[in-house]
Amino acid sequence: MNLHYPILFHRHQDNPILTANDWPYPIHTVFNPGATRLADGTTLLLCRVEDRRGHSHFCAARSANGIDGWQIENTPTMVPDPQRRPEELWGIEDPRITYVPELERYAVVYTSFARGGPGVSLALTADFRDFEYFGNVMQPEDKDATLLPHRIGQSWALIHRPVGPTGAHIWISYSPDLRHWGSHKVMLEARLGAWWDANKIGLSPPLIETSEGWLMIYHGVRHTPAGCLYRLGLALFDLKTPEKCLLRGENWVFGPETPYERNGDVGYVTFPCGVTVEDDGDTLHMYYGAADSCIALATGSIRTLLEWLHASGRPARRTVDDRRCQ
């Protein structure tokens, strides 16, 4: 690590904060948790748990301070149900949680995995015990999805990462009812070439709403002869027109450096699906899967991330949906 680059996220000294050894029932690994703060301030992580078949389900862990003292449910919280939802045949992965005040529900958007490939599924819950399942809202191949917490104009907005002939870019789609989606638009593209986010990008935690715009922490993947590198970057989008990118940083801001991020089932992966904002309105707790094997915590500051974007970011170019490019 070169100390001349600013450190925007600070790893917690007790990382990893959750591992398979903490689980009350037999599991292989735990990683990529969604996160939210409940009405009483408790932090809830919806952890992706992988069993020894290789299939994943979700299990909730709760903590008063979001750091330690995790109370882990004794049984799985959300389980794949291929009888009712065939798209979950091989498991459910990578949940992102958004509280939606209009519905008085949390939206859990997750990857469902079956023969057709990974697709995007949605469920609503008030208490993380009972869930209303909407099934696949985006067909394969698609993942890395989240719902915005309120409508944009009249429409709900879903951010997701379909894979198509032009590559793996971040898109936004709109819906009047959470079931029928359209008005698909590209939000942010993989940069191609030799960039750190050249080969694939995807939303990581849900967007953070700030007075200056929607703040996005996204992952970028670079293929190397040794495998894939998963790192994180920042971008800012217009509040009223979220497909409009106001600023995108050039450098990555977080990546695999420690032994628990570099060694595991899939090494060199830092993959957050959840972020919470502490009571001061600025401090972020970013929860991430490390090497697809454990859960770690890094803290940051919204103000500092925005300052960094203003200092080093620039508006992003979009070419994938530019009808003038032949």
Ligand code: BMA
């Ligand atoms: C991505 C997702 C994540 C995983 C990462 C690294 O495509 O499937 O669940 O953490 O790959 O394996």
